[in-house]
Amino acid sequence: MLNNIFALKGTFCYSKDSQNLIIRENAYLICNNGISEGIYEELPACFQGIQVIDHTNKLIIPGLIDLHLHAPQYTFRGTGMDLELLDWLNTSAFPEEARYAESDYAQKAYQIFTEDLKQSPTTRACIFATLHTDATMILMDLLEDTGLKTMVGKVNMDRNAPSYLMEQNASTSAAATRQWIDAVSGRHYQNTFPILTPRFIPSCSDELLILLSEIQQEFHLPVQSHLSENPGEIHWVKELCPDSLFYGDAYDHFNLFGRDHCPTVMAHCVYSTEEEIALMKKQGVYIAHCPQSNTNLSSGIAPAARYLREGLHVGLGTDIAGGFSLSMLRAIADAIQVSKLRWRLVDPSLKALTLPEAFYMATIGGGSFFGKTGSFEKGYELDAVVLDDSSLPSPRSLPPLTRLERLISLSDSSNIIQKFVCGNSIFSNTEDR
Amino acid sequence: MLNNIFALKGTFCYSKDSQNLIIRENAYLICNNGISEGIYEELPACFQGIQVIDHTNKLIIPGLIDLHLHAPQYTFRGTGMDLELLDWLNTSAFPEEARYAESDYAQKAYQIFTEDLKQSPTTRACIFATLHTDATMILMDLLEDTGLKTMVGKVNMDRNAPSYLMEQNASTSAAATRQWIDAVSGRHYQNTFPILTPRFIPSCSDELLILLSEIQQEFHLPVQSHLSENPGEIHWVKELCPDSLFYGDAYDHFNLFGRDHCPTVMAHCVYSTEEEIALMKKQGVYIAHCPQSNTNLSSGIAPAARYLREGLHVGLGTDIAGGFSLSMLRAIADAIQVSKLRWRLVDPSLKALTLPEAFYMATIGGGSFFGKTGSFEKGYELDAVVLDDSSLPSPRSLPPLTRLERLISLSDSSNIIQKFVCGNSIFSNTEDR
Incomplete structure (x- = not known):
């Protein structure tokens, strides 16, 4: 003993x-x-x-708890940073993610990523892989060995993506997800857990979201995705989901937006409306505030201080590779910095984040998504x-x-x-x- | 040969x-x-x-050329970053600078600073010391030994500062400056050169600026100071100089603002008016754009891309310790990042800085202040x-x-x-x- x-x-x-x-x-x-x-x-x-x-x-x-990052994008962090979100996905993110169809490439790239994550100040993280089941298992095996506690998602995407990085249809995407969950359960990991990962509304058909909701309820999995990051993206979601009241409502419609049995973390929330904020608060949705990414992709500055002070769950994310730095210490500094610029340039009624507030976000704020951790x-x-x-x-x-x-x-x-x-x-x- | x-x-x-x-x-x-x-x-x-x-x-x-930094403030970089400029000067900068009255402290602190600067990507820099002649000579001796090319200024300040960090009056300040110039000329430095350094308009009486202008003309010294950094500061300058048309005009009134025989670098220019911009362009005033400092002190975001594209002289500065990082590589990244936020939040007609533009600022842009350097x-x-x-x-x-x-x-x-x-x-x- x-x-x-x-x-x-x-x-x-x-x-x-x-x-x-x-x-x-x-x-x-x-x-x-x-x-x-x-x-x-x-x-x-x-x-x-x-x-x-x-x-x-x-x-x-x-x-420190990194609530949002894309492991396959670690390879190109700090490069190609002159585009906004949707163009950047097509130019940088999607072509790189497609390489993970090759297990050799995945092994090499994820080896570098996991070693660096191990030596970073992060101890827990919510991680996007790619849509490839094999590569996702390679990543999970490597992460298991680091001793870090992570939630890792095989990504789902069955529409509006290049043919080289899209699942054929909703049922093949759901079937691959079930196959992946099977494979994970066979591994008996101690540190590494699956998290459902619909990429974002533009990449996921209604049919797919229905099937993912069934899987979520069957396996009691948590969910991670993106929300209200960029004006162009939000406009597109409005076109794709004319019946949704707001972006978050499009997830909620399929029961993939918090509530008791669906722990959910949404990255960004730069432009969340009052209704969206209210629903996130009501349903306990976690917000992964990613200040560096929101700067690099010219998205804007999320009102993270408001979210925190109004009692929403908010943590920090590096959002590799929208963000280039894997350091969650830097994420704390970035969160404070952009909150000052937001105070000066956008809304003088919302005071900048203090050091204790940003530190809290990076520890208990995000940590509670993993249970009793961060203190x-x-x-x-x-x-x-x-x-x-x-x-x-x-x-x-x-x-x-x-x-x-x-x-x-x-x-x-x-x-x-x-x-x-x-x-x-x-x-x-x-x-x- | x-x-x-x-x-x-x-x-x-x-x-x-x-x-x-x-x-x-x-x-x-x-x-x-x-x-x-x-x-x-x-x-x-x-x-x-x-x-x-x-x-x-x-x-x-x-x-890389660091056009603006305060050597004595290196000791507290990255701390006390929750205040705006004027409060920060009184709370952090002035009390620390007062310590340099002690040569032992100056020696210890400047040893750390010069060693770190030597190992940074910077090869040339325009540096503020403190008002203390002895400590300024200690800094210059140490810098000379590094092999870096620097311009270093004993600071002048004879008003609106705490008694523990203020020169008695204009003539004692000017006399100390002449004594310092004498001491420098006795050292026969190869790498280290004096630059006249009135702290900023609020710290310098008209009488002092008249005497400094005489010294400038007698010794053909370049000049460095601060300009249009923070709304509170600019408002104060308006009160102090009711006859000046704009902040820069208050320097120009005393012939300390560019023109043929007075090479001048002004830090910040976050809020320069059209008239100020036109005068800087006409008189060849260099702008030291300090993106990290302007963020940390909640000052705002300077339209550096505009200055560059309109043909003004513009380089980058770390502004230690308004900025916390001594790395001019980071200054390049910071300049690009804040220009994206400015595009998004302030002025969509001013496109963000490109990598070549920010790199140019950090090399030839600031380098030409030192002659033919930066390429x-x-x-x-x-x-x-x-x-x-x-x-x-x-x-x-x-x-x-x-x-x-x-x-x-x-x-x-x-x-x-x-x-x-x-x-x-x-x-x-x-x-x-």
Whole structure:
């Protein structure tokens, strides 16, 4: 039993709630079977003798949750960024995703992606694969080995896509999805879980959404998709779904938009209407706010601060490769930055995101989609990222909150020296320090 | 003579003009006494036998020019970013700058700054120090040793600043400036040059600006300052200078705004009026566009694309510590990103900056403030940055322009493996590669 108990020593930073960060300097976090037993100034008597992993003077934050990214697009991140969403899909995303029909290519590309994700500050993620079942299984196998907790979706798309990247019709798409769910259940993964992934309304026929809804109810799967990202896309959805009251209503019509038995995460929500916002709140839909992607694809700036302050579920996503950076620390900084520009240029009544708010989004905000995760409070699953800021020297000593703020803006992968998921160390780079 | 001639081999990327990037794959760039002799597919017969520094398959770009940054603020970059300009100056910038009254602190802090600048993609920079003459000389001594080409300014400020960071009056400020110019001339620097640095209109009395104009004319110094950054600041300048037609006119009134004998660089120009823009164009004033700072301090987004396309001089600046990143590659990416948001949110008639345009700004655009620099064409001073992108693996081979685009978005300091200024290697990190 004691084998599964250990303590992490260091300076802990985590969210109490969306307005307050807690700092515990050089304290002990007890991990019992992957679950936090809380933080203590001194090692309690009942835990004397357990292993202490000593990161004195390092900062330790909860593992960050990336609520939205496209694994196959990692190969072209940071390139071809001069187009808007629909042109970018046709020019960059679709041709690249088509390559994953080849398992060799998928293996090579996903190997690079999963290794980098493992070394990033992310511990959990909602991931789009491609429509290819084999390639999706390759990705899931590789992710399982990283120790990261992920939800991965074989993508569904049966209309309005190039012939080289489209399923023949609704039933073949649904059949492939059932085959994929079968394959997943045969693998008995510990870390990697399927999530239903209709690409977005323009790519999915009504017939397909009906079949996916049946699959969702049969297997109790969560759902991920895109929502109200770009004006051109929204206009297109209106044409495609003349009977829908708004974009989100087109998902809701097929029972793929939250409610009790369908945990749902929707990426973007840059232009959600009042009705859409109200429905997301009512039905507990998660919003994956992707500030870098919304900038790179000239989509705009989502009112993420409003969503958070009005009590909607909102987390952050890198949206690789609409976003080019895999770092969720950068996503925090980006979210704050664009919220300032939105305040200045769009709506001075919506104050910019504060650091505690953006940090909350990246931890508990998105983490609750995975259960009790994103915090160090007692009872939470213990995901942790150990940050070494010695590459950022200062002529004077800095308080922990200032050090955290600096790392959010300035860190690169070299600052991440160890990572825990459910109490397991999945990555350590502490040898030469 | 041959000792001063060598060739760089690699894949060169540089601007032909503001609309076109030139790529020369695995070619030879000849450097003769610090000046480019042009790029050749093969080593010309007349250069056979010269040293070839072989960076085959690496990307080589011109050294980047940072037109605006505050060296003393490097210590707190990435922190305290929740305020607008004027509050931020009082809360973060001024208290920190006051510490440079202590030479020991200045030495420690500037040592960190200059070492990081040396390892960044920057080869030339226009730098604000503080009002302290001694600390400014410490900074200049350290910069001289890096081999970087810099213009450094002792800051002038004699009003509207806290007593702990203000010169007594105009004459003491001017006298300290003359004393500083004397000290600089005694050092016989090869790389480091003085630039007159009235902080901004709110900090400088009319009397001071008259004295600085006399000094400018006597010593033929260039000038750097701030212009039209933030609505609150601009409103204040209107109150302080009721007779000025616009902010820039307040500098021009004292002959500190371009024209033939007063090379001038003004940071920001987020809210320049038509009259101000026309005067900057007419008098050849350089604009240092600082996209990250303008975002962090909620200032807004400057119409940099307009300035460039209308033929004004415009370069990029990191504006440490309004900006938190010292990387001019990131400044290129930031400039493109904010120009997209400006297109979407402010003015759909002004198309976003293209990659060639932003790259041009960071090289020739700002480089011409230093003379013939920022390009590899024959006759240019040879500043070069060698980039190794092997830390960004790809499952397929990528063309050089795509590799450059990726590095602009994704590079960190580990991707910079060698740097040349005027043909001298000032930094090399190629041992273990």
